[in-house]
Amino acid sequence: MVMWICGRHSPRLLTVEEGGKWRKAVDGRTVVAVSSLGQDMKDSEENKVGSNFKKKSEKSESGIFRSCVGYCQDPKSAIKGTTQQVEIYVRKVFCISKALTQLLLDVDAASQKEEDEQDASGERRTPHVSLDTRLNNRVLDLRTPANQAIFRVRSHIENFFRQYLLALEFDSIHTPKLLARKINGGASVFCLDYIGKDASLAQSAQLHKQMAISSGFTKVFDIGTYFRSERSSTNRHLTEFVTLNVEMELKYHYNEVMDLVDGLFADIFMQVNQSCANQLDAIAKQYPFEPLKFLPNTLRISFERGVQMHEESGEKIEVHFVGSKLRETDMKNDITVEPRRV
Known part of the structure; x- marks a missing residue:
């Protein structure tokens, strides 16, 4: 055969x-x-x-x-x-x-953690792989167990995020990334020519999420890539990034948003620990870290209690409000308040 x-x-x-x-x-x-x-x-x-x-x-x-x-x-x-x-x-x-006799990046060396690259006298046992070398040879760098584990954990997190929201009857939407003009403030945009017309890359999904809510979608989420033209002299900058966006209408109180975020993050953390144990071990071998500790239900305190805790620690806080007077019920029940604080 x-x-x-x-x-x-x-x-x-x-x-x-x-x-x-x-x-x-x-x-x-x-x-x-x-x-x-x-x-x-x-x-x-x-x-x-x-x-x-x-x-x-x-x-x-x-x-x-x-x-x-x-x-x-x-x-x-x-x-x-x-x-x-x-x-x-x-x-x-x-x-x-056929591969080169001498690869531009040694995968075994790139898989070592910083402490293992040196012996007791401080001499390097394996060549150090710099961040520039990793990024310039990304295909080889992604062969390391830690990097592959990082990508798989990210994939799981995206899936956990999606499944949790779908179970709460959220709708998945895809917002535009190529816009006719700048529609979001607060950050610079990448401008480009779109068949003879001015256009820009989207900075966020905020406007289109709000449009979806106004259109009758009560709960939506979006997973996508966005761009911000922010100058940086480092190798790590946020000109292009992936965001997990959620938008929902409030029926009674903004505590509904707190409840959603609280449950969403706790569920993601729990599922990562349960489903990604092998990937976390692979990452920890090269990039040691302490296990994530979190509460199933996030601690909440009222604004009044927060001010009291600061004062008990010896730090005096003076809070002045502009606009409507703060209601006593807000002070006792809410972690944030509506009037602007100066």
Whole structure:
């Protein structure tokens, strides 16, 4: 039986679980494309390749993609590294994409945390990978376990955000990113030519969310990318960013917004801890952090109690109000007040 194997890993013997998948895939067929099965295979010390093939491939550089032709067959002698007696007899190996002998970024070095790069005397054991080097070679940098885990956690957070709001009967909308003119204040915009007309990139979804509420949608949310033309001399700046936006009409009191935000964040934090444990461990190995601590129900205090707490700490606060006089019920019940404070 002829088999085509695609991937960056060398062909090897199969474990019990993998052997079962391959047997099922190739049973009764003459030629089988098994690239998807190859992606499921993981490196293991118990899995070895034939000595002749190993001699030819042991000098291969990291990052090379290969295509192999071989036979799926029962081994002539018992395999000691696995209980599943299935092996692939490689006949031909093709180089699909050859990597540079010296990569611009060492993935192993980029996976190390800062403390592990130095020994007791302060000498570096592995080369330090700067942020500029990472960003200039982002494709290689994203191969590190920590970076891949970060992307997967972000994907989960977006899904948790969406599922929580959908369960509360929110509607998902997509607001425009290319606008005819500047419609949001407070930040500079990226201006561009739109087929002979002036246009700009959206700074936020605020206006369009409010338009949706005015149109009869009582609860909406938007996940999208926005742009702000803010000058910066750093490598990390917010000219382009992703936002999770929520807009809803208030039926009785603005505490409804506090209830929503309280439940939303607590649910996201809880689900991240439960569903992303492996990703969090991978991130912590390179970027150590303390586990996030949070209350299922966020602590709330009244404005009056907040002022009292400041005064008890020895800090005297004088609050002057412009406009309507603050009502006593607002002082006792609300964390914020409507009149402007000076």
